[in-house]
Amino acid sequence: MVLNSYGQAYRLTLDNGETVRLESGEVREAGIGIGYHGLDYVQTFSLPGKSLNKHFEFNFYDNSCGLQIINSEEEFDNQGLAARTLTLSGYVAFNGRHFSYPAAYYGNYIQKRSAGSPMIYFWYDHSRVWDMGISATKLLSEERRIDNIALCGGYAYNWAFNGGKTVVNVSGAAGIVAPYWGGAVELRAGMMHWLGRNFRISLASTQYGSMGWQNGELFSAHEWLTCLYLTWCFGIR
DSSP, X not given: OEEEEEEEEEEEEOTTSOEEEEEOOXXXXXXXXXXXXXXXXXXXXXXXXXXXXXXXXXXXXXXXXEEEEEEEEEEETXXXXXXXXXXXXXXXXXXXXXXXXXXGTTOSSOOOSOEEEEEEEEEEEEEEEEEOSOSSSOSOSSOEEEEEEEEEEEEEXXXXXXXXXXXXXXXXXXXXXXXXXEEEEEEEEEEEEESSSSEEEEEEEEEEEEEEEETTEEEEEEEEEEEEEEEEOOSOO
C-alpha cells in the first residue's frame, strides 16, 4: 500500500513578456500495487482535494542504476493554461557493490553496513503548455513546447542499523540544465524499517528544482514528492 503527496510548479515567459507561475497545489493519492525485485506496478486513486487530469509513473531501482518515467497532465484554471509533462529521469551509483540506493526506499535490497556512493543523476523533461481559451485575453498564441535536459553530480549515503533492518538515506546533487541554460538541484531523504520478517515500512521525500533562460525567456520547474510505503513480502526464505 502507498500514500503519495506530490506537486509541481513552473514559471515561464508569456507572449507579452510577462512571467507567470503555474502551480498544481498538493495532490494526495492512495494506492495498492505488486512488484518483484525493484520493478513495481502501483494503481493509485486520488483522495479528496486537488487531482491531476492524468498521471502515470513507472520506476525501476537497482543498486548501480535506476530509471523513472512520469507522464502527467493538469489544468491551471486560475491562469487559463494547461500543461502536459513527460519526465524521464535516472541515476548511476558508482559504489553499487557496497551501497544500495533502493535499500532505504523499497527494501528490495538489504544493506547491512553503512556506506555511501558518488552519484550521477539525469533528467529529460518534455513539457507542452497551451491556452485553454477560457480567458478574454489569449496568453499564448500557440502551444509552447519546452525540452530540457539536466545533468547533476552528487553523493548519497545510507546509515544502516541492526544488520540492515533499519536504513536511513540522504542524498544531494547539483548541476546544469540546457537548452534553457541554468542550474538544477535535487535533494532526497528516506527511511526504511523492517517490522518483521515479511513486513516493512518506508518513507521517502524528494525535492527537484531547475531554472534557466533561452533567448531571454525564463523557464523554471519545481517538483516535490513524499511517499509512505507499507509492504508485505511473499516468498522470503
